Amino acid sequence: xxxxxxxxxxxxxxxxxxxxxxxxxxxxxxxxxxxxxxxxxxxxxxxxxxxxxxxxxxxxxxxxxxxxxxxxxxxxxxxxxxxxxxxxxxxxxxxxxxxxxxxxxxxxxxxxxxxxxxxxxxxxxxxxxxxxxxxxxxxxxxxxxxxxxxxxxxxxxxxxxxxxxxxxxxxxxxxxxxxxxxxxxxxxxxxxxxxxxxxxxxxxxxxxxxxxxxxxxxxxxxxxxx
Amino acid sequence: xxxxxxxxxxxxxxxxxxxxxxxxxxxxxxxxxxxxxxxxxxxxxxxxxxxxxxxxxxxxxxxxxxxxxxxxxxxxxxxxxxxxxxxxxxxxxxxxxxxxxxxxxxxxxxxxxxxxxxxxxxxxxxxxxxxxxxxxxxxxxxxxxxxxxxxxxxxxxxxxxxxxxxxxxxxxxxxxxxxxxxxxxxxxxxxxxxxxxxxxxxxxxxxxxxxxxxxxxxxxxxxxxxxxxxxxxxxxxxxxxxxxxxxxxxxxxxxxxxxxxxxxxxxxxxxxxxxxxxxxxxxxxxxxxxxxxxxxxxxxxxxxxxxxxxxxxxxxxxxxxxxxxxxxxxxxxxxxxxxxxxxxxxxxxxxxxxxxxxxxxxxxxxxxxxxxxxxxxxxxxxxxxxxxxxxxxxxxx
Ligand SMILES: Nc1ncnc2c1ncn2[C@@H]1O[C@H](COP(=O)(O)OP(=O)(O)O)[C@@H](O)[C@H]1O
Ligand SMILES: [Mg+2]
Numbered sequence: 347x348x349x350x351x352x353x354x355x356x357x358x359x360x361x362x363x364x365x366x367x368x369x370x371x372x373x374x375x376x377x378x379x380x381x382x383x384x385x386x387x388x389x390x391x392x393x394x395x396x397x398x399x400x401x402x403x404x405x406x407x408x409x410x411x412x413x414x415x416x417x418x419x420x421x422x423x424x425x426x427x428x429x430x431x432x433x434x435x436x437x438x439x440x441x442x443x444x445x446x447x448x449x450x451x452x453x454x455x456x457x458x459x460x461x462x463x464x465x466x467x468x469x470x471x472x473x474x475x476x477x478x479x480x481x482x483x484x485x486x487x488x489x490x491x492x493x494x495x496x497x498x499x500x501x502x503x504x505x506x507x508x509x510x511x512x513x514x515x516x517x518x519x520x521x522x523x524x525x526x527x528x529x530x531x532x533x534x535x536x537x538x539x540x541x542x543x544x545x546x547x548x549x550x551x552x553x554x555x556x557x558x559x560x561x562x563x564x565x566x567x568x569x570x571x572x
Numbered sequence: 573x574x575x576x577x578x579x580x581x582x583x584x585x586x587x588x589x590x591x592x593x594x595x596x597x598x599x600x601x602x603x604x605x606x607x608x609x610x611x612x613x614x615x616x617x618x619x620x621x622x623x624x625x626x627x628x629x630x631x632x633x634x635x636x637x638x639x640x641x642x643x644x645x646x647x648x649x650x651x652x653x654x655x656x657x658x659x660x661x662x663x664x665x666x667x668x669x670x671x672x673x674x675x676x677x678x679x680x681x682x683x684x685x686x687x688x689x690x691x692x693x694x695x696x697x698x699x700x701x702x703x704x705x706x707x708x709x710x711x712x713x714x715x716x717x718x719x720x721x722x723x724x725x726x727x728x729x730x731x732x733x734x735x736x737x738x739x740x741x742x743x744x745x746x747x748x749x750x751x752x753x754x755x756x757x758x759x760x761x762x763x764x765x766x767x768x769x770x771x772x773x774x775x776x777x778x779x780x781x782x783x784x785x786x787x788x789x790x791x792x793x794x795x796x797x798x799x800x801x802x803x804x805x806x807x808x809x810x811x812x813x814x815x816x817x818x819x820x821x822x823x824x825x826x827x828x829x830x831x832x833x834x835x836x837x838x839x840x841x842x843x844x845x846x847x848x849x850x851x852x853x854x855x856x857x858x859x860x861x862x863x864x865x866x867x868x869x870x871x872x873x874x875x876x877x878x879x880x881x882x883x884x885x886x887x888x889x890x891x892x893x894x895x896x897x898x899x900x901x902x903x904x905x906x907x908x909x910x911x912x913x914x915x916x917x918x919x920x921x922x923x924x925x926x927x928x929x930x931x932x933x934x935x936x937x938x939x940x941x942x943x944x945x946x947x948x949x950x951x952x953x954x955x956x957x958x959x960x961x962x963x964x965x966x967x968x969x
Contacts, residue, residue: 397882398963418886425884436879436966440585450883458574497883 347373347536348394348505353403355389355559363389364400365559373504376528376537378550386559387540388509394538395428395507396420425453429498431508435490437482443493444469444478450500468496472526488519495526505536512546524549579897582869583904593865594905596858597945601906601938603851605913606920607844608934613927614840622829624763626703628668628797630807631827632814652793652825656817664809666801671695674781674788680774681747682734689730689772691748693781693788701794702762704775709742709757717777724753729771731758748774751784803828840926855941858905859949866898866953877957878965891958898950899943906942910935 348371355364364386371377371394381387392398393405396412405412407423415423424430437446447465456464469475472492482490491511498506508527512520520543528549531537539550547553555563583590634651654672661670674693679686698704699711704725712723724746726734735741745752753776761771781788797806807826814822870877877890914930921928 392963395882397966398961418888421881421884421886424882428884430882432882432966436875436882438876438879440581449880452574453880453884453886453889501884 349406351404353400356401362559367561374536376531376550378547378553379540380547381556385556387556391507391509391540396423426501427503429503429506431494431498431511433510433513435494439482442479442481447496454501468499472496487515491523508539510540575896579900582897583901593861596854596861597902597905598909600851600855600858601909601942602913602916603847604938604941605910606917607847609917609928609930610844612931613929616929617927621763627829628803630795632793632825634791660813663813666797666806668796668798669697669700670795671698671701672790672793678749685734687733691774693778694775695778701796704759707758711757712777717779720779722753723756725757725775727761727773729761730774733772855945859945862898863949866950870953870957874965874968877960878962881962887958891954894954894957895950899946902942902946906939910938
């Protein structure tokens with residue numbers, strides 16, 4: 347579904363955040379991306395999620411060349427195909443929980459009533475229906491991340507991209523969140539999760555290891571040498 | 573609609589900042605309201621005057637304006653004489669009525685009253701020329717004019733001033749400048765051609781006037797154009813007859829209604845220009861303020877922009893969001909400015925004694941103006957916001 351071939355990302359003047367990375371992800375896969383801090387995991391995720399453009403290399407999504415897409419087309423892919431979950435939640439502080447969840451549906455131009463209905467349904471799914479009208483700063487870290495997951499699911503995307511979703515949570519809450527991701531995977535979502543916690547990586551079927559901007563290991567292919 | 577509410581919400585989140593930012597817009601829009609109010613008030617007054625006096629009224633005059641008080645220019649300039657008036661009447665069929673006017677400020681006495689106001693020496697046709705409505709009695713006749721009868725027609729205000737009850741004075745004798753005249757009619761007050769012209773007027777035969785004040789120099793002749801003829805074309809005909817008689821010197825003698833009201837218009841124009849200057853300056857400064865605050869807002873909300881883009885907002889929707897916010901900010905300023913402007917217009921009307929008129933169109937123009945300013949000056953900040961790279965924006969703390 348998503349195919350990266352010899353992708354590099356260079357930050358000026360010459361910081362190679364990603365070097366010659368090749369990766370192919372199929373529909374319904376659960377991929378964990380591991381690596382030390384600063385190894386280039388987020389850079390990789392942002393490219394996979396159409397947030398960032400690679401400096402060189404070739405990328406396809408459902409066999410279309412991503413480079414050929416316009417900004418608007420990329421935004422529409424992020425809207426319909428991708429659900430992002432971040433380490434620091436990234437909720438809009440002035441919107442309450444259900445309005446945060448409803449926001450992507452507004453960009454998808456769903457009617458107002460439908461947005462609210464769906465948002466409440468999603469909050470129920472993540473067990474936060476009684477927190478629907480709370481502002482993010484009135485929620486605990488785990489609750490915020492659940493709101494973020496509900497938001498990621500708003501337009502029923504195929505792919506969930508989570509960049510260290512448990513990084514700011516205690517281990518018990520983190521496990522709770524990971525259980526939620528496992529459920530999503532069982533429901534057929536394609537899941538790509540960044541973590542440097544090996545126990546969390548054990549949830550995944552496939553582990554990709556990044557080091558100094560290079561993919562040094564992909565459990566699907568066995569060890570790779572650079 | 574929802575987007576409007578969200579924009580308002582973001583504005584209200586910083587009430588003091590929003591208020592300070594919009595002061596320039598408030599002042600600018602208030603000035604726009606005042607300019608339009610003066611313009612429309614003035615236009616209404618002029619239109620009323622033209623309607624009351626008739627758009628077909630022309631003056632042949634040496635003066636720049638009708639009420640220059642009969643000051644005579646140096647020497648004895650060439651000007652229309654009675655023979656030329658007769659020639660005009662004969663040669664220009666478009667002329668409905670024509671009359672010379674001699675004018676002087678005189679003392680009027682009746683019983684115990686003694687008052688000064690203007691006396692006009694005219695032909696009987698002056699009644700038609702100025703559309704004088706006879707309220708009681710009659711205007712003097714051709715016979716009385718020809719035979720220098722000491723008869724006098726008073727305007728309603730003049731009659732009222734001379735006697736407690738305006739009716740009593742009809743058919744009575746009054747004394748003007750030491751001579752006795754019989755009051756044979758009372759006519760309505762003329763709408764003043766200029767604001768300082770008094771409604772008290774008296775009319776006597778031209779021949780009598782010329783006899784009693786022989787030193788007066790004729791400098792104004794009024795005439796009206798028949799309804800069946802075009803005014804502008806007829807002005808040309810009158811001018812060409814005058815040029816045949818007097819040559820080039822008569823070039824600027826003929827003045828239409830628009831010319832007569834020009835002096836008044838010039839003052840209004842000056843005021844309007846000054847206020848327009850204030851309006852554009854404050855709208856410009858206000859607009860720069862809006863641009864500045866919108867740039868600050870975009871900077872502060874870089875993270876928000878990143879999040880919105882990550883969940884699927886297009887560049888266009890980010891652009892719209894910030895444009896709408898800038899426009900709403902200005903429209904709020906515009907609403908306050910409109911209210912402030914209406915108050916200012918009343919104050920201007922009082923202090924400067926000029927007519928003002930607030931209309932819906934003025935309010936709509938003002939609000940359209942403020943949204944235009946908002947749109948223009950948020951264009952750059954909103955475009956900047958929409959072009960932010962999502963990754964960079966998300967990294968922003
Ligand atoms: N926008 C950027 N500008 C410059 N350097 C960056 C930028 N984003 C990431 N980097 C650098 O690229 C490298 C990889 O970063 P990142 O992908 O965030 O690593 P990780 O997510 O694995 O911690 C790091 O050295 C980081 O400092
Ligand atoms: Mg990272």
